[in-house]
Amino acid sequence: MHLLNFLLLPLLAAAAPSLSLKRDNLCNLKTPPLLCTPNANISTAETALRAYRFYRAFVVDGDPKTMFSLIDSVYKQHHAGYADGPDTIWPLFCNGNKLGTEQSTSWCFVEATNMSYAQYSTTDRWRWVGGCAHEHWDQNETIPKSGCYKLNGTVS
Numbered sequence: 001m002h003l004l005n006f007l008l009l010p011l012l013a014a015a016a017p018s019l020s021l022k023r024d025n026l027c028n029l030k031t032p033p034l035l036c037t038p039n040a041n042i043s044t045a046e047t048a049l050r051a052y053r054f055y056r057a058f059v060v061d062g063d064p065k066t067m068f069s070l071i072d073s074v075y076k077q078h079h080a081g082y083a084d085g086p087d088t089i090w091p092l093f094c095n096g097n098k099l100g101t102e103q104s105t106s107w108c109f110v111e112a113t114n115m116s117y118a119q120y121s122t123t124d125r126w127r128w129v130g131g132c133a134h135e136h137w138d139q140n141e142t143i144p145k146s147g148c149y150k151l152n153g154t155v156s
C-alpha cells in the first residue's frame with residue numbers, strides 16, 4: 001500500500017494544478033497584461049475560433065488574461081457610463097469571476113457581420129476587426145436564432 005502511495009502521489013501532485021477551477025486574481029495589475037494586435041490576414045475561421053475562446057474566457061472560464069488578449073487597444077464601448085478602451089473595464093473582470101456555464105449560456109458568431117454574441121444573464125455583442133474584439137454593445141441585444149458559424153466551418 002505504501003509503495004502504491006509512493007508511486008501515485010507524484011502523479012497526483014503534478015495533475016493538481018490543471019484540476020484547479022480557481023483563476024488567478026490579476027487585480028494587482030493596473031492594466032491588462034496583454035492585448036490583441038489586429039491582423040488583417042486573420043481568416044473568418046480563425047476569428048470565429050477567437051470569438052469562441054473569448055466567450056469561454058469571459059463567460060464560462062472567468063479567465064481575464066485570455067479574455068483581454070483577444071481585445072484590441074481601441075475597444076469602443078456602446079454603453080453609457082463606460083469610456084472606450086480595455087483599461088476602463090479591466091477592474092470589472094480582473095478577478096476572474098465566471099458568469100455561467102456552457103450549458104446555461106449561449107454563443108454565436110455571424111460571419112456576414114463579423115459579430116459575436118454571448119448570452120448569459122444579459123446578451124453582449126462584439127464586432128471583430130483583424131481577429132480582435134474591437135467594439136462592444138450590451139443593451140437590448142438578442143442572440144441570433146440562425147446564421148451562427150460553427151467551428152467546423154459551417155453555418156446553422
